[in-house]
Amino acid sequence: MAAGFKTVEPLEYYRRFLKENCRPDGRELGEFRTTTVNIGSISTADGSALVKLGNTTVICGIKAEFAAPPTDAPDKGYVVPNVDLPPLCSSRFRSGPPGEEAQVASQFIADVIENSQIIQKEDLCISPGKLSWVLYCDIICLDYDGNILDACTFALLAALKNVQLPEVTINEETGLAEVNLKKKSYLNIRTHPVATSFAVFDDTLLIVDPTGEEEHLATGTLTVVMDEEGKLCCLHKPGGSGLTGA
Amino acid sequence: RGSRARALPDRALVNCQYSSATFSTGERKRRPHGDRKSCEMGLQLRQTFEAAILTQLHPRSQIDIYVQVLQADGGTYAACVNAATLAVLDAGVPMRDFVCACSAGFVDSTALADLSHVEEAAGGPQLALALLPASGQIALLEMDARLHEDHLESVLEAAARAARDVHTLLDRVVRQHVREASVLLG
Numbered sequence: 024m025a026a027g028f029k030t031v032e033p034l035e036y037y038r039r040f041l042k043e044n045c046r047p048d049g050r051e052l053g054e055f056r057t058t059t060v061n062i063g064s065i066s067t068a069d070g071s072a073l074v075k076l077g078n079t080t081v082i083c084g085i086k087a088e089f090a091a092p093p094t095d096a097p098d099k100g101y102v103v104p105n106v107d108l109p110p111l112c113s114s115r116f117r118s119g120p121p122g123e124e125a126q127v128a129s130q131f132i133a134d135v136i137e138n139s140q141i142i143q144k145e146d147l148c149i150s151p152g153k154l155s156w157v158l159y160c161d162i163i164c165l166d167y168d169g170n171i172l173d174a175c176t177f178a179l180l181a182a183l184k185n186v187q188l189p190e191v192t193i194n195e196e197t198g199l200a201e202v203n204l205k206k207k208s209y210l211n212i213r214t215h216p217v218a219t220s221f222a223v224f225d226d227t228l229l230i231v232d233p234t235g236e237e238e239h240l241a242t243g244t245l246t247v248v249m250d251e252e253g254k255l256c257c258l259h260k261p262g263g264s265g266l267t268g269a
Numbered sequence: 270r271g272s273r274a275r276a277l278p279d280r281a282l283v284n285c286q287y288s289s290a291t292f293s294t295g296e297r298k299r300r301p302h303g304d305r306k307s308c309e310m311g312l313q314l315r316q317t318f319e320a321a322i323l324t325q326l327h328p329r330s331q332i333d334i335y336v337q338v339l340q341a342d343g344g345t346y347a348a349c350v351n352a353a354t355l356a357v358l359d360a361g362v363p364m365r366d367f368v369c370a371c372s373a374g375f376v377d378s379t380a381l382a383d384l385s386h387v388e389e390a391a392g393g394p395q396l397a398l399a400l401l402p403a404s405g406q407i408a409l410l411e412m413d414a415r416l417h418e419d420h421l422e423s424v425l426e427a428a429a430r431a432a433r434d435v436h437t438l439l440d441r442v443v444r445q446h447v448r449e450a451s452v453l454l455g
Contacts, residue, residue, distance in 0.1 A: 065340045068292035082339060084292030109288060111335035118286055118302070118335075161291045163337065 034240055041228060048077075048234065055232045060177070063185045069158075070186030074178040077234065078168035080112075083160060083178035085186050089200065090157040092148060100147020100155035104132040106162045106175055113167035113235070124171075131259060132162065132175055135248050139216040139256035141183065146211050149191045154200055156188060169235040172246050172259070176218040186210050214250040216257075221245045226264040275331075280324035282331045285314035287349065289338035310336075310346065313409060317350055317370075317399045320408040323363045332362060343386040344372045346397045346411075351435055358443060368408055369435040370399040373428035375416060380423040382431035398428040402436040405429075 029036045040047050056077030065071035068084035092099055106128040110116045147156040162175045187207035191200050222233035222241035243263020248256040287310035288302040336349045350370035374384045374395045389395055394414035401408055
């Protein structure tokens with residue numbers, strides 16, 4: 024009976040729960056789903072993390088390579104994030120070049136890295152003007168059940184904390200880089216940005232950590248990224264119903 | 270949604286896509302999908318599963334199997350087939366039998382089952398075998414290396430034995446899962 028009503032009138036079904044200040048999966052309006060993290064499971068990657076927010080599963084793998092530093096900033100390295108939403112995670116995605124949602128998520132992660140100064144790009148420089156590290160952060164969604172931005176940010180942070188870079192010295196005579204794989208050190212993570220996503224219902228109600236269904240029924244979404252000092256790093260509100268400042 | 274034009278009137282279309290993460294190998298892999306190896310793997314998986322899935326039961330439909338490799342350490346085809354078997358069973362798609370796969374090689378007159386990346390890279394002959402264990406039928410057998418035909422028997426036997434061991438494990442896992450699920454449903 025309830026399943027039939029849910030199929031025919033999903034929004035009404037949800038409103039019945041929201042009136043009682045709870046959600047169909049038993050959560051409060053401000054409650055996150057069970058979160059699990061598994062760090063360092065991929066040994067071929069320099070750093071990796073698997074994050075599960077309820078059913079949403081995201082894995083981040085980081086590979087470090089050498090590159091010449093950019094000409095306009097010879098003492099900086101690169102951090103290149105990429106979010107992949109394959110058709111494996113949800114039937115809404117097709118195979119082929121990255122869709123709009125994946126590109127938006129990639130840009131969002133790039134903005135978070137840039138704005139929160141999670142790592143100083145100067146730390147990635149080995150030899151100014153000649154050699155620096157480039158960290159390719161590849162985030163793959165394995166199961167899409169809403170709130171992908173939070174999961175990606177979390178996975179990226181956890182994976183960056185897991186990255187161990189070997190010591191590199193430039194040989195004075197040959198000018199070539201010598202990598203000492205025996206001596207590895209962790210990255211210096213300066214801040215810990217955490218993303219929190221909200222779904223807006225009926226222009227007034229905000230619920231935290233929306234599932235896939237909730238995102239679909241919502242009239243808008245909002246993502247806020249803050250670090251541990253309470254500083255705002257990023258605010259992402261892509262269209263949807265208007266919210267007042269209050 | 271698949272294209273209507275490709276729908277088959279009497280059976281289901283099986284579509285397999287193989288993708289390996291850029292961080293799955295020692296060297297960062299630049300093209301996760303669309304390159305030749307991924308297409309070949311996708312084709313092999315499709316051929317394997319077309320042999321096992323009862324496609325006659327679902328005409329004019331498409332079954333998509335997406336495989337994502339997170340870490341590659343040899344035997345990726347076998348791991349993909351074993352994972353896809355469990356996924357297809359979990360989806361409730363009817364299959365003739367489990368499909369269990371294993372790789373095998375031949376080094377120093379010894380047949381080795383389930384090669385790791387280091388063993389594959391050594392350059393000896395390698396064989397990939399996908400087996401339907403109950404009937405002992407071979408769904409797919411692939412080898413492209415030089416191997417004397419006298420040795421083929423032993424390598425095939427090693428792969429088949431390993432595939433049957435995988436079948437025992439998969440069978441036990443599926444039965445336990447069904448038991449747990451039926452307890453939850455009451």
